[in-house]
Amino acid sequence: MAPAKTTDIGGEGERDAPSQWERDGIPEPSTSASSTLDVRSRASSDSGHAYGPIPVWLQESSKSFHWRWVPYQVRHFARATVSWTRGPDPPQIQKITPFFPSVQEAPVRLITKYFPQKIHKAGLSVHVTTPHAVGAQDINYRPFVIGGPVEDEMGHSSSEYVYRGDSFVCQAAIHAGVVSNQKGGCGVVKLLGSYSNFTSTKRNGIQSIPFDAPFPKSFTFVSGLSSSCIKDLRWPLLAVTVIFTTILSLCTASPSVFFPMVFTMLFFHVGLVSDPPTNTDYASLSSLIIGRFLPAAFVAAVFYRYSVKPQQQDLNAYVERTILWLGGAWIGSLNNYTFDFIPIQRLTPSDLRAQPGAPLALSIIVISLLAIAIGQVWYLRLEGRLPKYLAIYGIFVTFLIVCVIIPTLNLRIHHYFLALLLLPGTRLQTRPSLLYQGILVGLFINGTARWGFDSILQTTNELRGPDGPLHSALPNITSIVPAVSTITFQWAMPPLAQGYDGISTLVNDVERWRWYIGEGQPIKTFERQEEGLVEYFRFALMRGSGAADFTKAGVWEGDGVWRGGRDLGGEE
Secondary structure, three states: OOOOOOEEEEEEEEEOOOOOHHHHHOOOOOOOOOOOOOOHHHHHHHHOOOOOOOOHHEEEOOHHHHHHHOOOHHHHHHHHHHHHHOOOOOOOOOOOOOOOHHHHHHHHHHHHOOHHHHHOOOOOOOOOOOEEEEEEEEEOOOOOEEEEEEEEOOOOEEEEEEEEEOOHHHHHHHOOOOEEEOOOOOOOEEEEEEOOOEEEEEEEEEEEEEEEOOOOOEEEOOOOOOOOOOOOOOOHHHHHHHHHHHHHHHOOOOOHHHHHHHHHHHHHHHHHHOOOOOOOHHHHHHHHHHHHHHHHHHHHHHHHHHHHHHOOOOOOHHHHHHHHHHHHHHHHOHHHHHOOOOOOOOOHHHHHHHHHHHHHHHHHHHHHHHHHHHHHHHHHHHHOOHHHHHHHHHHHHHHHHHHHOOOOOOOOOOHHEEEEEEHHHHOOOHHHHHHHHHHHHHHHHHHHHHOOOOEEEEEEHHHHHHOOOOOOOOEEEEEEEOOOOOOEEOOOOHHHOOOOOEEEEEOEEEEEEEEEEEEEEEEOEEEOOOOOEEEEEEEEEEEEEEEEEEOOEEEEEHHHHHHHHHHOOOOO
């Protein structure tokens, strides 16, 4: 059957009317003897021709037919995404072109020229991190210094500073101006015995805590006297180590020489000088640091092979490496100083709620990490490495999810573990990667030298620490009879079925009374220690000699009025 003729309204003359094949978007079978297949795509709208589009079965590979149940638009978007992640062809390998190369390469050229090749290849400021009760206050994530200048009867402050006996002595010395937080120092402490009305002031960057009740022990610092004090060598030793590592970075071309030597010097500097673990003598401290160095060096050899060496191979920008990589490594290694201003100690919900400014700081950190990740993803794509790294970090994320859902254990991200997670993405030879990798290596060094390879999966008790809340049951105080000079408490019998067999009582944050089942009636009368002064009472259940959580403090005012929480028979 011959095709029908049609007239082109635009004046082009007659042409064949489209067949049923063309109207359905399918090429008409060829009737010629030629073995070639003539496929015509639709021209632009202004061409005057109306050929059908290229069929879908010709636009997709045979593998796509396994996914024919997926809408074509979705498959098209997925193919475009995969094609984008593969990056340009050929890949654009990133390499730093140094500023003023003759200047940056001068030290290495001098070493190579004039020396044989075989020679060439040769805190005082501490915060409590669990809630501590001071009277009616709960103190957390701040210096534990209770007291300040002595006030006379007129309310004028004197030059003498008195602190509660359980205050941190070194922080109290900083507050009183006896020693410096930067340089350290020595002073003479004098015990005073019982004292009351500890004042609050802010001096030398420390805000002390007030306490207006008696406390059995206090101390002050004797002015004009000093003990024989060993000079604080942290800063001179820091200067020496910085100079040596800087010279090494400027004069060393081989990554296999540069990295092991810098890593070793930074590790022992952190472990022995800038942030040493708590030990009584240097012999035990040295033994501990050497024991931690061996596994740390093994892990460092692994990430050197896969992250540090690929980045620094054929790198001749030695001044920029010194500023960015080595400077970043020092920033990370000294994070007990450099990152001390960030109000985040642990990434747990309770700690983030307890630390002032922690949610805002965490938001800023997350946004910064996201911006950094976007930049690294772009460079990985240019080098054609993005699909492989997406697979690697997919494995990391899966591992973290598995750790989170394990029952009875809690995931805790330590310094060293955070560094190990992020280091693979810094193997690129770019200036930002130099800085990021240096900081992460420094964080790994600080975490392992100071704390060791602590487990990333910890029980609730391990996260709680020795002073954290147990979330235990509280005693039932059934009766409170206050007077001006005495106050009487009566309580219900402890729940023996839960293992509790006694009651502990704190008066002004000092344990004053214990009562066990079988020692008479559950009632106790206390006399006021000093007339007219406020007193604080807190109670806890006991198992043997161990106390559970204490109640919030109830306040016995100087005029005999009782003011306590609901769990102490009063109102908030």
